Amino acid sequence: MIHEIIPVGPLRCNCSVIGDETTREGMVIDPGDEVEDVLALVRKHNLQIKQIVVTHAHIDHVGGAMQLRAATGAPIFLNQNDHSLLNMLDTQAAWIGVPTPGKVEVDISPGQDDAVKAGSLTGRVLHTPGHTEGSICLYFQTEKKLIAGDTLFAGSIGRTDLPGGSYKKILSSLHEKLLSLPDETIVVPGHGVLTTIGRERETNPFLTKS
Numbered sequence: 001m002i003h004e005i006i007p008v009g010p011l012r013c014n015c016s017v018i019g020d021e022t023t024r025e026g027m028v029i030d031p032g033d034e035v036e037d038v039l040a041l042v043r044k045h046n047l048q049i050k051q052i053v054v055t056h057a058h059i060d061h062v063g064g065a066m067q068l069r070a071a072t073g074a075p076i077f078l079n080q081n082d083h084s085l086l087n088m089l090d091t092q093a094a095w096i097g098v099p100t101p102g103k104v105e106v107d108i109s110p111g112q113d114d115a116v117k118a119g120s121l122t123g124r125v126l127h128t129p130g131h132t133e134g135s136i137c138l139y140f141q142t143e144k145k146l147i148a149g150d151t152l153f154a155g156s157i158g159r160t161d162l163p164g165g166s167y168k169k170i171l172s173s174l175h176e177k178l179l180s181l182p183d184e185t186i187v188v189p190g191h192g193v194l195t196t197i198g199r200e201r202e203t204n205p206f207l208t209k210s
């Protein structure tokens with residue numbers, strides 16, 4: 001599995017470029033910004049991008065999706081429960097002081113257990129509401145890797161004070177969907193350093209308190 005992680009935009013969203021080493025088919029997850037740099041990685045690995053997956057509709061994760069779609073022709077995946085947040089991108093842009101990216105069109109709304117494929121790689125969709133209603137994670141079982149969006153971070157969890165957020169829901173998503181994964185699963189959070197499910201299960205203060 002080819003996997004490059006590039007922090008993009010002022011909030012340093014972890015954008016993943018993933019590819020099949022044999023077929024050179026790939027996907028990009030969370031192209032929030034700096035699409036030229038993302039495309040440079042795509043070219044470096046000679047990948048043909050088949051899917052653009054957005055873990056949730058916050059501007060720092062979705063801001064570059066349309067530019068990437070125009071460059072690659074790949075469809076944009078975003079869970080339907082976040083489509084209303086897409087209508088607030090102007091407001092979101094004002095929150096963090098970046099230009100509005102314009103209208104984002106969603107091609108496919110992935111739900112729980114849907115598969116997102118590129119070559120031999122399969123990411124299984126885990127619907128994990130809480131940070132937003134339509135937050136998803138992508139689980140690559142064979143590669144033991146989880147792209148977690150803003151649901152789980154090293155030592156923390158996603159904030160739930162923004163529109164659509166729910167502390168109760170994020171805790172049940174974490175306990176029911178993520179902590180059931182094997183301890184050795186590598187977690188790629190939406191921001192910051194990588195971790196593992198085992199480490200978070202043991203030490204994350206939001207998960208250890210009963």
Ligand SMILES: [Zn+2]
Pocket residue numbers: 056058131150
């Ligand atoms: Zn977010």
